[in-house]
Amino acid sequence: MANIKSLDPGASPLHYFGAELRRLREEAGLTLEQVGKRVFLTGSMIGQIETAARVPKDEHVPRLDTAVDGKGALVRAWILAQRSRLPGWFQRVARMEATAKGIHVFQAQLVHGLLQTPAYAEAVLGVMSTRDLDTNVEARIARQEILRREEPPVFWAVFGEGVLYQEIGGPATMRGQLARLLEYADVDEVQIQILPYSAGAHTGLMGSFNIYSFDDQATVAYMEGYEDGWATINPKEVRARSLRYDLLRASALSPADSMELIARVMKERYEHRPDSDADSDSGPRPVA
Numbered sequence: 001m002a003n004i005k006s007l008d009p010g011a012s013p014l015h016y017f018g019a020e021l022r023r024l025r026e027e028a029g030l031t032l033e034q035v036g037k038r039v040f041l042t043g044s045m046i047g048q049i050e051t052a053a054r055v056p057k058d059e060h061v062p063r064l065d066t067a068v069d070g071k072g073a074l075v076r077a078w079i080l081a082q083r084s085r086l087p088g089w090f091q092r093v094a095r096m097e098a099t100a101k102g103i104h105v106f107q108a109q110l111v112h113g114l115l116q117t118p119a120y121a122e123a124v125l126g127v128m129s130t131r132d133l134d135t136n137v138e139a140r141i142a143r144q145e146i147l148r149r150e151e152p153p154v155f156w157a158v159f160g161e162g163v164l165y166q167e168i169g170g171p172a173t174m175r176g177q178l179a180r181l182l183e184y185a186d187v188d189e190v191q192i193q194i195l196p197y198s199a200g201a202h203t204g205l206m207g208s209f210n211i212y213s214f215d216d217q218a219t220v221a222y223m224e225g226y227e228d229g230w231a232t233i234n235p236k237e238v239r240a241r242s243l244r245y246d247l248l249r250a251s252a253l254s255p256a257d258s259m260e261l262i263a264r265v266m267k268e269r270y271e272h273r274p275d276s277d278a279d280s281d282s283g284p285r286p287v288a
Helices: 013-027 032-039 043-050 060-067 073-082 093-099 118-125 133-148 171-182 235-251 255-270
Strands: 102-107 154-160 190-195 209-213 220-224 229-232
Touching: 013 043, 013 073, 032 043, 032 060, 060 073, 093 133, 093 209, 093 220, 102 235, 118 133, 118 171, 154 235, 171 255, 190 235, 190 255, 209 235, 220 235
Parallel strands: 102 154, 154 190
Antiparallel strands: 102 209, 209 220, 220 229
């Protein structure tokens, strides 16, 4: 007998949507595969939507409602889900990174985790506690493998100029970290721009954020807090965040000029400063 996962409709509006989909599907006497065929998705995808493991696109919802004769119930439940915070499972950034086709990030204060060297990651993750630090660093570096896949996501990063000067881990760590960024100059799927101080007031003043786009589910806008993260699939909020990002890219230096600035800061600020940092150039290398 199949192992059918029990649902908790009260866990979140997205879980409620999934539970409603299962209820209506079962009332209609339909299998996952039968519903999937009607809406041009796989049965596995329908099952993952029911258990809130996947987020449907807006265009899927009316088709799902029609397929299970929901009479608008799923459409109404989807409106509620869009307006809510996504559940905790979806705040696991690594999961979004692993399945996204496009990752757009703005970081005002530090290099994004997908581009960090082991030494830089150790300095960042060890600020509050060194407990399980080696494991946490290994996990962060392992996430970077998505950029080395045969078909990697398009990764676009806009960093505030202060990221280059915020000395995390000491001069040697910073040298290694900026050198790592320079290695991506010829990697088409990775684009790096620096937002210069001269840009003045800009649309990212409220803080860093990420946007994840997918082939088969809704785009997610995400922002980290100190203890947890905030994520939304609300189209209005996603569009607003996407506009902010487009304006940040327009205000930033070009990728080529950004690489020149990174190289200049690395040489002028960190290259001739001796210290006792361990060699931070170890770890995975990008593949052009």
